[in-house]
Amino acid sequence: MIGALICQIVLSIALATIFLFRPSLTSGTGWKIVAFIGLCVLPALCLIGGMNLHVQRSETTRFCTSCHVMVPYGRSLAIDDAAHLPAQHFQNHRVPADKACYSCHADYGIYGPLNDKMRGLTRLYLQYVSTAPDPAAIRIPGGFKNAQCLHCHQGARSFEENPIHTAMMDSLKSEQVSCLGSGCHDAAHDIANLSHQKFWNPGK
């Protein structure tokens, strides 16, 4: 996809270069149409294609962990411990491995993608303009919502038939009890103790 988009951009640049040096060509009807395609239609398509690609790319695990403060969080996905929730999801492909961060941290609300991008821009500002936070001190504003878990797990047989889940389903749905903070699934991204952890190596 990126190859096709770059070809389209190169074609657009070539056409724009023609009109940069020979704008008088547009006096002919045929060239008027070419100018419209080269200076309006193609650049608009390049803009839409570029935005689409950048948005898709920003959802990848590689993108999230390319920020310095997120490196330990990326490393925590390889912790060799079945009780460690993010690692268990990542290693067993319970979430797409290439979109591991996004799958659990995306806001699935109507303005979710926009909110996510605004939050991401705030973090970029902190990273490059203000003071970068300590990775271990990063907290999700308002805490991790159960809705993120229920987005996938609600309706799943193994989740619905679990007697503990059944007993507290209403509390879970109303966010009165947190999936992570209730003593059930509280091992998530244990950044502070990363140096003491054993890591899974898929190659071995």
Add this chain to the structure above:
Amino acid sequence: MKAPKINSLRLLQISSGILILGLILEVVTLLWFHPLSFVLFAFVAAALIGLGILIYLAALALVAAPPDRQS
């Protein structure tokens, strides 16, 4: 009648220049895998491309405008 024609050609050149700059920047951001590339694309490349398209449309409007009665 002549003055708007010259202006529209100049606008066409400006539009082409801005578009080329924006599109080159877009290629750079596509090849650079970094969170900042998203910012560079969204705030600089996209703005330049959008501006280039607007200037081209302004040039079109200038050509299509009815001739001034005084000229």
